[in-house]
């Protein structure tokens with residue numbers, strides 16, 4: 568391999584300096600494979616202490632060479648200087664590779680926490696729709712002043728058994744899981760269930776996360792069924808064919 572040029576060494580130093588300036592340094596304190604494809608990551612460090620975290624916010628992990636991927640803290644202990652995220656490890660993208668290869672003691676640089684969804688502002692009763700990437704968001708509900716009560720979870724997932732095991736392991740109960748089917752035909756079932764919730768539970772608000780196209784359909788349905796736009800929070804976490812959405 569050839570030696571790095573002066574330009575690339577300078578660029579590397581600049582990258583390091585900028586990263587230090589704007590990010591928080593953390594180290595992996597614990598890793599638990601809670602179910603197949605789901606890794607619970609605990610990060611700790613002085614820089615994570617004293618942080619004001621609003622449940623629903625995001626962090627962005629710098630994975631090297633300006634590549635970053637976004638995750639949702641499911642808990643943040645500002646006194647101890649630690650936070651947790653649940654990574655859905657699928658495919659071969661940089662985020663999946665990062666989560667898969669992490670070892671206890673590894674260091675990383677984080678941006679955030681920064682604004683994304685504001686779970687503190689969600690009126691109850693509410694519907695929270697999402698998928699495997701939204702499990703951390705669902706868990707974070709319990710740190711809102713109103714708690715997780717009154718928020719009905721509706722999640723599209725690849726494997727209901729795997730999803731149920733992961734949710735159970737992180738302490739999220741009562742989610743309605745619908746397995747994905749080709750051409751998104753399962754969204755019919757998701758919408759039937761959501762319509763039933765709206766009729767029977769006087770739903771006041773919606774939080775929509777996960778796959779961009781599913782969010783669009785759910786948003787349209789909730790508005791048609793009378794949930795005002797001002798009571799809908801939406802955030803696409805990923806879209807087919809797009810990388811590192813955010």
Ligand SMILES: Cc1cc2nc3c(=O)[nH]c(=O)nc-3n(C[C@H](O)[C@H](O)[C@H](O)COP(=O)(O)OP(=O)(O)OC[C@H]3O[C@@H](n4cnc5c(N)ncnc54)[C@H](O)[C@@H]3O)c2cc1C
Nearest residue numbers: 638639655660661662663700804805806807808809810811
């Ligand atoms: C605000 C925010 C919060 C998020 N929180 C979490 C979180 O807590 N946990 C978590 O696991 N993820 C979370 N995500 C999603 C995560 O950032 C993306 O899934 C990201 O694309 C993963 O990076 P990657 O490098 O593995 O894949 P990429 O290189 O980004 O994508 C590679 C390919 O995989 C596809 N892809 C990406 N995600 C999925 C998916 N979930 N299912 C199927 N195909 C997919 C892409 O469309 C692309 O074709 C969040 C995203 C945002 C914007």
